[in-house]
Amino acid sequence: MLEAQSRHGRTVLTTLCVLALLACNRPPEIQHDAVFGPSHGAVGDTLWFSARALDPDGDSVGVRVAWGADDTSGWTGFDVPGKLESLSYVWHDDGYRIVTAQARDIRGALSNWSLGRGVSIGVAPVRPEPPIGPGYVQLDREYAFRAVSRDTSGHERRLRYVFDWGRGKLDTAAVSYPSGDTVIHRHTWRTPGTYEVRVKAITDRVGIPSAWSEPRRVLVDSALGSLIWQYVLGAEVHSSPALDEERGLLYVGCDDFRLYAVTTAGGPVWQFVTSGRVRTTPAVAPDGAVVFGSDDETLYCVGPDGLLRWRHGLADKPGPAPALGPGGAVAIGDESGRIHVRAPDAGEWRSYRTGGRVRCGPAFGADGTVYAGSDDRLLYALTPACSLLWSYPATGRIRGSPAIGAGGTVHFGCDDGAFYAVAPDGGFRWRYKAGGDINCSPAIGADGTVYVGSDDRWFYALDSSGRVRWRFKSDGRIKSSPALGDNGEILFGADGGSFCVLNGWGDLMWDYDAGNDIQTGPVVGSDSTVYLAGTDGRLHALRTGCRLATDAPWPMYRHDARRSARAGGPH
Template sequence: MFFYIFRCGGIVLNKKKIRTNVFAVGILFLLCFSLIFPVTNSSDAISDDTNRSKDERFLYDREHNSENIPDEPTVFPFASSGIKDLIQTQIGINYGSRDSPWPVASHDVQHTGRSPYIIAGAPLVEKWRFPTDGWIFGAPVIDRNGTIYFSGYHFYAIDSNGTLIWKQSGYIDVHGAPAIDENGIIYAGTAYATTNRLYAFYPNGSVKWSYVTGNHIFSSPVIGDDGTIYFGDNNGNLNALYPNGTLKWITANIYSVYSSPAIADDGAIYCTSWYGSVFALYPNNGTVKWQFPTGGRMKANPSIADDGTIYVSSWDDYLYALYPNGTMKWKVNTKYGTSSNPSIGPDGTIYVGHTDLYAINTNGTVKWIFPLGNLRDCDFSAPAISADGIIYIGACIDYDHGVGGELIVVNPDGTERWRSGSICNEGIVSSPAIAEDGTVYVGSLNDEEVHSGAVTSKGFLHAFGPGELKKATMKQPIAGKVYFFGKEVLPTIFGKTFIIGNVTVRANATSLDQLDHIGFFVDGNIQYNSTEPPFEWNMNKNYFKGLIEYHRIRVTAFYKGGCEWSEERPVTYIHLRRT
């Protein structure tokens, strides 16, 4: 019987023989299913760093550090941003760069996370993804022209259509958010470089100056009314630089300033310390105005309300509200501390989260609690809030084991509005940013298979909102089907995909006028590039010279401006050679 079954796959079959051997095909399928059911896909053998704890992975010291930053960036043609008209409301906050839609971490120097723009209704549509050469830890910022700045091992500037404008190809890994001043100068601090610096970039990507700190910069810079740049470093210093890059003052012994400083209306500078205290400093000379100790370590940025109240989260599991004189107004237990700052809604509601999103009234009472979902947390991602009070959060899905991440949207009353589902395979620690046209941007962490059994770290900037789509789909093979010498014959149990003999892999893509090509991959190895429709490739060979093989088929659309979109499918593959 076995000889007969496999012999059927090894001869040239005509239509009559195929019809008469349907019974044999059925037996072969049952045999294959029984053999593979207890066996996992080949992707399980891929090596990664998921055994590290969350904090170890967040502070992972990469091996390929470099301080060789070029004098000039790699510049690409500009593309129009196509900004659409949108309702804008007036809110009384200091932006940093006054007319940029999202110039600093959490939108403004008070870190309210509050945008003056309203976003299109749910569900949102992910319109494109822009790839980077490493994980995106920091949040993106957006200038007055709609240009988005962010880092993923290199430093990038792209337009609102997802087209690369320029990039700095040296090692500029920004764990915080960049900051944009009124003249369009972009400031970004590096971590894990051979020599860590705060960089100032002109809008064309060339380096204006750099300031050496000697230790990691996880802090996002903020910019005062007089142009002073404030940021922390892991030497335990809070630094203040003049706009020309020279030192104005430095306050030592704050102890590992992970947080981005916040600036009050009177100019007072607030920051937190890894050792668990909130510091208030005078802006003219950096002397300490007051210090408030909490009961746990702190990474989160302070946030400042319109009435001057300072909100900050500590790892002692409390959200604190402090008066401007440094005395406690109230504190409330939020079950877990967080590494991201609280955000403040248009009505003054404070939003802070870890495994749940808490909404806290201005008097310290809990307004509502929104569970993010099973194994989800937003520890590093601060909420972004649109002008109509809707909350946008980047969440990790089982981050310690690298499962994925999603964008979650919550109504002001604490009900779920929409969620994207997983858009990556490692997590989201980037905070969302809201553009003038209603697009929501967020960065992600991904591990991509580059060849069998090995992965590389890769990030994506994801764009949700109105605009032209740049996406690819795999039309064939379909998940949960059996293919016998290119023909779909029957559905499978448990949604697995089986290929016996060969199959034509077919793909489709949107925005064909901007498409460069579609690549077909098996286990991360490129097999074929197709530049025009129909986009297809015949999978018809042994890869491991075995009878039963386990593979991942991927189709990736590569767009001319730099965007990529992939769809991947695990398959069980039995190649019966023809003669």
């Protein structure tokens, strides 16, 4: 026992005992000498860190954390040693921070500061939009999806991307891309089902992630592109099928002198016999009447029951398709060089004589103007009364039917590979030169992109100023006019029998072998069935997963499923 006396005679034993106890108190420590927490975070986000304090004497302990930049948390409450203590912090500036922790026991002994935890604080990239890609895909086939984000830190940091293909399948890019660049990731699904594809961007090196995008739903179907049914006609077919969905009927002409009516389930209904080959694409009026031409130099109109309603004699074999305008107007060209127009409300027929054969189908503008091209290398604009408004000189014979874009711009191709966009008043807009004849009609998307094929085997996507956005090389000449799907798909056929479906970036999504040349335009039904005809006389119905792009000004050959060839007409 130690005894001591103060100068006042009081015992200071108690004080000495306390000092002795303090001298024996060993300091606490931070377990593993480490702080646990994220290695990166975004400015403004709440980040959580934790540390575990131990005490060799078993004393209660507390923890505090230094956040860097002379900012330290308060102490946690005293608790049993070994308990994980968590603290949060929000950084309001980007940069690199060192986070450390310190412990103290209830008797005031302090540990050393732990080793530092490096934390990168930055600005999160812009949350990407849902990935751009198909919504309906085949099993065991690779598909491309696109995404874009931007770094907003002001440092133009490069970005990496993580794609979530659904059901826990993640794909992280090994390379980084400049801020604002569109990136492409590809994926193959091996199991049918519905998947939700998401993407997020991560700043390179700093590692700050954006929020996940909204998902893009993808249906993986082993039957996509499969044949639903096939109907064999009596001879070659050079007529694009027309669809009357209200009555569930398809119409197609044939070289056996007949117009066929077939149900959308692939069953025969009736045949109307003419005295010549039926190579025109039929057009279906709102009341179900079908207008078509025959090589017997006659334009026919039959009802949906197959009975003749009227006929009109032409001066020669008809062009490839009639057009149906407002108020019951009708227009068609023939190989004598005439453009025949019937005035609205069953008015009289009039004709305008061009300087060459008219081997393209006319089209009606929204105001009733008739546009048609001729082998004399002129595009004509006529009034509903068949008077000339203007003509535009091209460099080649005009074989592709005109398509009318938003604002009334008229688009058409020529047999010398030239493709034109002409203003509604006949003024020049732009011209593009392909490597082969353009004998098909274009489709025009909602954003003004023009899609057209050529005999050079290339399929082109041209922007609204005539510049090439992309092109796709097919296996054969392209005489088939394309159709546009509601998810950005482009559908067309080619010589050799390949029916191709591309996405909006020009990647092949899937194809179908029809067995013979496809020189006609497909027609897209509202139930995602696509109907196409081959030159070998077979009509095919395919399961495609896409519907017609009804927001497009001219989404398929002759504008719509009824083949009216009228701007603003029914889809």
